[in-house]
Amino acid sequence: MRLLHNYHYAAAMALFCIGLYTVIVRRNIIKKLIGLNIMETSVFFFYISLGYLDGGVAPIHAGSADPARMVNPIPQALILTGIVVALSVTALALSMVILLYRQYGTLDVDRLMREEEPAAEGAAGEGEGGA
Amino acid sequence: MGAWRHFPIFMITLPLLGAVLMPFLGYLRERWVPYAALLPLAASTLLGFLLVGRIPAGDHLSYHLGGWEPPFGIEIRVDHVGLFLMLVVCAITLLALVYSRRYIEKEVSPGRRTAYYVLYLLMSGAMLGFTATGDIFNLFVFMEILALSSYALVAITGNRNAVRAAFKYVLMGAPSSIMVLLAVGFLYSVTGTLNMADLASRIAESGYTEVLVVSYILFVIGFGVKAALFPLHMWLPDAHSIAPSPISALLSGLLVEVCAFALVRITFSVFTRSATDLVGGTADAVGVAAAAAVLYGGIMAITQKDLKVMIAYSTVSHIGYIFLGITAFTAEGLTGAMYHMLDHGLAKACLFLCAGNFIYLKGYRRIEELRGAWRQMPWTCFAFALASISVIGIPPTAGFISKWYLILGNIRAGKWLYTIVLLSGSILAAVYCLRIIYYMFFQAGKEEAWEDASRDVPPGMLVPVWALSLGTLFFGVFSYLLIPSLLKASAYLL
Amino acid sequence: MPDKSTFSVIPLIVILLPWISLLAILAFPKKAERLRLWLCALGSLASFGLLFSLLPGILDGKTYTIKLASVVESLEMRLTVDTLGFYFALILAFLxxxxxxxxxxxxxxxHNRFFAFMAMCESFILGCAFSANMFTYFIFYEMMTFGSYPLIIHEETTIARRAGYKYLVYAVAAGTVLFFAIVAHYFWGNGExxxxxxxxxxxxxxxxxxxxTIFFTYLAGFGVKAAIMPLHGWVPDAHPAAPSPASALLSGVILKAGAFGIIRVCFNVFGTDLLRELGVYVVMAVLACITIVVASVFALTQDNLKRRLAYSSIGQVSYIILGLAMLAHDGALGGVMHLTHHALMKGCLFLCAGVILVKTGKKxxxxxxxxxxxxxxxxICFSVCALAMMGTPPSVGFITKWLLGSGALQASLPVYIIILLVSALLNAAYFLPIIYIAFFRWEGDEVEGHGETHRPKLVFGKEADHKLVVPIVILALLVVVVGIWSNVTGFPYSLVSRVVNVIFP
Amino acid sequence: METALNLTFIVLLVATALMAVWARDLLAAVIIFSVYSLIMALMWQRLQAPDLALTEAAVGAGVTTVLFVVTVFKTRRREEEE
Structure with missing residues (x-):
């Protein structure tokens, strides 16, 4: 694994795993969203590490920096988009959390999903079913 | 360089632009919004049809955004298969939008209707972009727009079940998006490019096999969640059944397919044949999952009592069909998968809209309640029957043709077990579809349940339903319009 | 086969005629009921007439063909009237x-819907007969399956529903198996x-x-419709449940669509040489023999007339299969000719059963x-047909038995003759009591000796509507006429022998 | 030296992430997450991505945190026990 000599990647993966663990295992939905954000930032971190080269400088042309020593600007441009996307997902999800809490009174995902649908309790299955 | 070279980008941007403008219109003249929303989609559809026949056989149309050359700029890349799917997307979104005008009066509160149209256009544009883009990061961005708008649309009614279903969808969808992003990062790390065509040539040379495999697995999981491939489908039955019916139609008829198509692109356009042996193991796993999906979805659909949940499980099963076609790695299999996207899009959208008709007119959701429905709603019921026939795969509907090629492809690949799975899938489909047809036509329900013997839904809702169901028939009989070029395009992809 | 294939729209028109009458029915107001019904009859009459007009050309060795649609080059929906297809179409359009x-x-x-579905079904099954390839055959075959479902459940009783359900289960499963067979055939036949x-x-x-594999999946797929023994389950339920004309058609035509499929598979898909080489014909023959005997035994135990007739049909359709499985000239001739023969006899018997049911209410x-x-x-017509079923000369049943027996000798397997004899005996055992009860027993004759006094009077001419009686009489007459002058042009022998002579020169 | 500093940052990142995940008090978790975002921004600055660092500081540590805090206030602070 030649890639792993770069500890940035290892760190990004570690953070990614922490985030994934949180999303899957933790039952509190706000925690899940925090986990989601950790996952996202870890991936951004990974991208930025990709573009980085040892002793590089920021890819800004205004100064007198040497273009050859600049870090790769493409991942950075991508991440800018990524951050915006991540923010909107988080915002949408959080607004849903508020709505859910209002209607179910719980943030626990198990309780939330276990709650029976009101519609299903109505008419019990009558009739002989299939022909 | 004719003007038509610009059409794909217009097809994508028009709905997005419409989405941006719609809130202003909603502020000024809210009553115009449902009609104005039709314009960009109709224009996209028109442009799409104008493109038919322009793309040289076995080639693709490449468009560089802002004139930047591919490795740096974003490329829009439309080949035959892509254009085919774009047209499907345009047509179905347009029809479901026509349908929406009357339908959402029932389910969406007045304050949210403009938002509904904005999100709808956003979703349509994103689906088009998702299909056409030739840049994998761009793919991610469109996927996120698509995902965001679909999360919001599932929850748009704001009632507790809807929000819960949407949240479940977010909880699975958002991590999957991040996985796709990570996969894109991995690919970028070993190739240094984001352009699909560029990637295809560089992947073969790069030696980082492990990274490629991991990246492919992440793609599979990421798109697998969005496309509701079997073990990752948990969000689908809730979200698809609780969303307003036109949205269910889009989610079930298009979104899952567009995501499956993304995997097709990743598999065949990015990893290509040289790397197929590399990702072969993963593809085999996908095949197993797909086979399980076909059976699981079918069996679950049989046990359902709620009509829309049943249709949703049927989607799980049919996604399995599509993936089985893809993993056959033969031109026939891929053709079958692509044609199934068309067929399933039309049929499933039609089924959901029909279910919407029942909800709209009677508020009935349960299968039991449909007994004798044809006395009051003959048109809806006949359309439903026609679409179900296509879902089962009985000739002369499009479902038959796609099943033909799916099975042919799997036979050619020597995958006997999958052939049997596909066949049993259609038996299962027959069980769950014929049950409903039987209830509708051959069983007398309670008299008072369908008392109003002459009233069907308004024409604005019937026309889309019938257009879709006749579409399944049309593409079954006139399959020669598409199959030869799809076969050629599939062979080209392979 | 002399390949003089001519383009012709007639096959298409023949298929569309029932639809045209259907549309005409819809166009006329509900009040003009008689007009609507006669239009429907006229539609089927017209399609029979038009079909008949093709006879000279067919005897001339021509085939008429029209392409409807195609998926790719070799995968097309094409209607072709060849001799075999014409033969099947003729009898089915007539019946x-x-x-x-x-x-x-x-x-x-x-219930106008009965006529609508009748017309639809006729169109589909004519499509089956005219199919130029398996693909087209399958498409029409499946449509026919679903079109005939409403005919079975027409009366909407619980029994009819259950029978219809059973029919669907069998048909869907069979359709799936058949579908596989055709795809596999397409694959290994190099797209042909x-x-x-x-x-x-x-x-x-x-x-x-x-x-x-292809052969057995075909056999299983078509075998459900053709009611080969382990797959026959839907037949005895569907026939009594359906209205009598529908059961006549079920037995006379729809079962035959399966048998016709097997004929196509044996002759046109595999060819006799390949069947012999693969050795699969033995299985087919054994299944057919079992079916013939066992179905007849089952028929003995039935008290319901239509159920007995249904079991009889199961046995009789297997004559066709047996004839094919002999792989001999006369066997094939007898088998394929039995397609018509049985349709005439069983059609008449079911229609008679219908008259009995309507006029006396007795099942x-x-x-x-x-x-x-x-x-x-x-x-009397019933008796004629029943006797014909046993193989009494001069009747169509006799010709079948004679040819099959001769085929058995040609194939040097006299064991088939024993099967045929046993079958004839069993046929007699379950048909003769019906005739006996109908003519030699009457109400109140339980006490011996008092019989003569109560014997009812024979009353001719007042028994039922002409529209019920005339078809029965025509069929009964044909059973005898075709049996005597079997080689008149246009009768089965003239058509079938053309095909069989090519296959077994 | 460079590497040592980077490693320190990384250790801090992992530590804050874990703390954010494990904190029982949701408000605390959110605040810790905000700290995590800030460290992340600093890390990016060290990787020569100043504009991203700025954005992350504003969006990650700022806006997102505010959203989370609002949500926590509108719902409940403690994680539920089963």
Whole structure:
């Protein structure tokens, strides 16, 4: 694994795993969203590490920096988009959390999903079913 | 360089632009919004049809955004298969939008209707972009727009079940998006490019096999969640059944397919044949999952009592069909998968809209309640029957043709077990579809349940339903319009 | 086969005629009920007439063909009238025409949908007969399956529903198996599905195992409709449940669609040489023999007339299969000719059963004492056909048995003759009591000696509506006429021998 | 030296992430997450991505945190026990 000599990647993966663990295992939905954000930032971190080269400088042309020593600007441009996307997902999800809490009174995902649908309790299955 | 070279980008941007403008219109003249929303989609559809026949056989149309050359700029890349799917997307979104005008009066509160149209256009544009883009990061961005708008649309009614279903969808969808992003990062790390065509040539040379495999697995999981491939489908039955019916139609008829198509692109356009042996193991796993999906979805659909949940499980099963076609790695299999996207899009959208008709007119959701429905709603019921026939795969509907090629492809690949799975899938489909047809036509329900013997839904809702169901028939009989070029395009992809 | 294939729209028109009458029915107001019904009959009459006009050309060795649609180059929907297809179409259009006329009087007039589905079904099954390749055959075959479902459940009783459900279960499963068979056939036949030649598949392109698989899936797929024994379950339920004209068609035509499929598979897809080489014909023969005997035994135990007739049909259709499995000239000739013969006989028997049901309300054989005096013409026709079923000369049944027996000798397997004899005996055992009860027993004759005094009077001419009686009489006459002058042009022999002579020179 | 500093940052990142995940008090978790975002921004600055660092500081540590805090206030602070 030649890639792993770069500890940035290892760190990004570690953070990614922490985030994934949180999303899957933790039952509190706000925690899940925090986990989601950790996952996202870890991936951004990974991208930025990709573009980085040892002793590089920021890819800004205004100064007198040497273009050859600049870090790769493409991942950075991508991440800018990524951050915006991540923010909107988080915002949408959080607004849903508020709505859910209002209607179910719980943030626990198990309780939330276990709650029976009101519609299903109505008419019990009558009739002989299939022909 | 004719003007038509610009059409794909217009097809994508028009709905997005419409989405941006719609809130202003909603502020000024809210009553115009449902009609104005039709314009960009109709224009996209028109442009799409104008493109038919322009793309040289076995080639693709490449468009560089802002004139930047591919490795740096974003490329829009439309080949035959892509254009085919774009047209499907345009047509179905347009029809479901026509349908929406009357339908959402029932389910969406007045304050949210403009938002509904904005999100709808956003979703349509994103689906088009998702299909056409030739840049994998761009793919991610469109996927996120698509995902965001679909999360919001599932929850748009704001009632507790809807929000819960949407949240479940977010909880699975958002991590999957991040996985796709990570996969894109991995690919970028070993190739240094984001352009699909560029990637295809560089992947073969790069030696980082492990990274490629991991990246492919992440793609599979990421798109697998969005496309509701079997073990990752948990969000689908809730979200698809609780969303307003036109949205269910889009989610079930298009979104899952567009995501499956993304995997097709990743598999065949990015990893290509040289790397197929590399990702072969993963593809085999996908095949197993797909086979399980076909059976699981079918069996679950049989046990359902709620009509829309049943249709949703049927989607799980049919996604399995599509993936089985893809993993056959033969031109026939891929053709079958692509044609199934068309067929399933039309049929499933039609089924959901029909279910919407029942909800709209009677508020009935349960299968039991449909007994004798044809006395009051003959048109809806006949359309439903026609679409179900296509879902089962009985000739002369499009479902038959796609099943033909799916099975042919799997036979050619020597995958006997999958052939049997596909066949049993259609038996299962027959069980769950014929049950409903039987209830509708051959069983007398309670008299008072369908008392109003002459009233069907308004024409604005019937026309889309019938257009879709006749579409399944049309593409079954006139399959020669598409199959030869799809076969050629599939062979080209392979 | 002399390949003089001419383009012609006639096959298409023949298929569309029932639809045209259907549309005409819809166009006329509901009040003009009689007009609508007669239009329907006229539609089937017209399609029979038009079909008949093709006869000279067919005898001339021509085939008429029209392409409807295609998926890719070799995968197309094409209608071709070749000799075999014409033969099947002729008998089915004829029987259908009679059944439609019969239904006008028989079916409750409130249910126009029966006629609609009749017309639809006729169109589909004509499509089956005209199919130029397996692909087209399958498409029409499936449509016919679902089109005939409403015919079975027409009366909407619980029994009818259950029968219809069973029918669907069998049909859907069979359709799926068949679908696989056709795709596999397409794959190993190098994309060639056509019926144009005798024997498309060969061991050159496919392994033995593959070909055997294709054959057995075909046999299973068509075997459900053709009611080969382990797959016959839907037949005895569907026939009694359906209205009589529908059961006449079920037995006379729809079962035959399965048998016709097997004929196509044996002649046009595999070819006799390949069948012999693969050895699969033995299985087919054994299944057919079992079916013939066991179905007859089952028929003995049934008291419900239509159920007994249904079991009889199961046995009789297997004659066709047996004839094919002999792989001998006379066997094939007898088998394929039995397609028509059985349609005539069984069609007539079911229509008779319908008249009995309508006029006396009696379903069970044990209740039918004295029916022969009440309905003399019907019961005479019934007796003629029943005797023909046993193989009494001069009748179509005799010809079948004779040819099959001769085929058995040609194939040097006299064991088949024993089967045929046993079958004839069993046929006698279950048909003769019906005739006996109808004519020689009457109400109140339980005490011996008092019989003569109560014997009812024979009353001719008043038994039922002409529309019910005329089709029965025509069929009964044909059973005898075709049996005597079997080689008149246009009768089965003239057509079938052309095909069989090519296959077994 | 460079590497040592980077490693320190990384250790801090992992530590804050874990703390954010494990904190029982949701408000605390959110605040810790905000700290995590800030460290992340600093890390990016060290990787020569100043504009991203700025954005992350504003969006990650700022806006997102505010959203989370609002949500926590509108719902409940403690994680539920089963």
């Amino acid at each position: 259908w025409m009679l059944a439609t006329i019969y239904s006008i009087s028989y079916i409750d007039h409130k 599905l056509g019926f144009g030649s005798y024997g498309v598949l060969s061991l050159e392109f496919a392994s033995r195992a593959a070909l055997t 069970n054989i044990s209740e039918m004492a004295g029916v022969g005096y009440q309905l003399p013409i019907t019961m």
